[in-house]
Structure formats: structure tokens, C-alpha cells
Amino acid sequence: MATLRFSFGTMGSGKSTLALQIHHNLAARHMYGLLLTKLDREGEQVTSRLGVAAPAIQVTDDLDIHQLAIQHWPLHYMVCDEVQFYSPEQCDQLATIVDDMEVDVYAFGLITDFRGHLFEGTKRMLEIADEREPLHVEARCWCGARATHNARVVNDFVVYEGETVVVGDTAGPGAQKMFGDTVRYELLCRRHYNLGELGV
Incomplete structure (x- = not known):
């Protein structure tokens, strides 16, 4: 079946x-x-x-x-x-x-x-x-806690509003900005997601 x-x-x-x-x-x-x-x-x-x-x-x-x-x-x-x-x-x-x-x-x-x-x-x-x-591969926040949130980072700041689908990557902080905003995603624990803290 x-x-x-x-x-x-x-x-x-x-x-x-x-x-x-x-x-x-x-x-x-x-x-x-x-x-x-x-x-x-x-x-x-x-x-x-x-x-x-x-x-x-x-x-x-x-x-x-x-x-x-x-x-x-x-x-x-x-x-x-x-x-x-x-x-x-x-x-x-x-x-x-x-x-x-x-x-x-x-x-x-x-x-x-x-x-x-x-x-x-x-x-x-x-x-x-x-x-x-x-999936049982546990991704981690920068603080070491279990990551639970896929944070969208625009120009190195966590954002909470915008289009649901914006394709970005997981490039590191301070990535070169081209054609306007730099959009990337970072894994965060719930606490640091709510605080908007990237640990950089």
C-alpha cells in the first residue's frame, strides 16, 4: 500500500x-x-x-x-x-x-x-x-539552544513583516549588498527570534 x-x-x-x-x-x-x-x-x-x-x-x-x-x-x-x-x-x-x-x-x-x-x-x-x-537533525541557534525559527534578516536586522515568500540564502552577516536590500535567513531559538538578536 x-x-x-x-x-x-x-x-x-x-x-x-x-x-x-x-x-x-x-x-x-x-x-x-x-x-x-x-x-x-x-x-x-x-x-x-x-x-x-x-x-x-x-x-x-x-x-x-x-x-x-x-x-x-x-x-x-x-x-x-x-x-x-x-x-x-x-x-x-x-x-x-x-x-x-x-x-x-x-x-x-x-x-x-x-x-x-x-x-x-x-x-x-x-x-x-x-x-x-x-526531522531529527537539530539545527542550533547562535547561542547553542535548539533552533525553532527561520528568521528573515534584511540588511542585518530581523524582520517580522513582509511577503511570505522571498527567496534568500544563509549568507553570513555583513554580506555585500547588491541591488538594494540583502535578504538572508538565520536559524534562531524562540527567545532570540522574539528579541531579534543575531549574536553578531
């Missing part, structure tokens, strides 16, 4: 690394599957900050993932990274693929946005997944 598994965590918890590992392991056993991502910092591939990457199908806002699976039939599995950015309808399409096509789906995503709120895709995956697995 196929399963919809949702693995989630903060930045730095190994989501993309695990997604790539699962895809590699299944493909090595001569199983045919699709690797998908949305808004990866490197474009049409899944990338890990450890330096590994693989080409992936880019999930656009208008992509019907169920139809994509039908077009690639026969299919054994799908590995979906950055599902926090998928629409609720696309998440439901993943469930349909599991239920109607008996295809295992391994989905990975962030749990909350920079405001500490669930992403729409994350919320829907938590509601419908057969298995919900927090």
Missing part, C-alpha cells in the same frame, strides 16, 4: 539532503521516480548545502502534479522538496497520486515561515499525510 510521508523541520535540518538520498537509493534499485522542487535557490534542481544536487522538475503555480504523474506512468515513487511552497490543491494532488495510482510520495518542507506561521503547503500536508515525521 502506497504512503504519503511528510518530513518537516527548520532550515538546516537535512530536508533536501534526505530527499536526494531517498531518490538516489530508489533509483539505484532500478525504480522509476520523479524528483520535484519549487523555488529552490539553484533553480531546476534539488540542492543541499552539503554540496550534493540532482536535476528536478520545477513545480510552477499552475502545474497539475497528478497529470504529471499520469504522463510519466508507470511510476514507482515521487520525491517532492520544498512542499511548503506547493498550493493546497497541489498537496491534494499528491494524495490522489498515492491513493489512486499506488505511488509512494516522499514530501519534505519547512514547518513555519519567517513570522512563525505554518506555510499553506505545510498546513495541508500536516492535515492529509499518512505519516508526519519531524
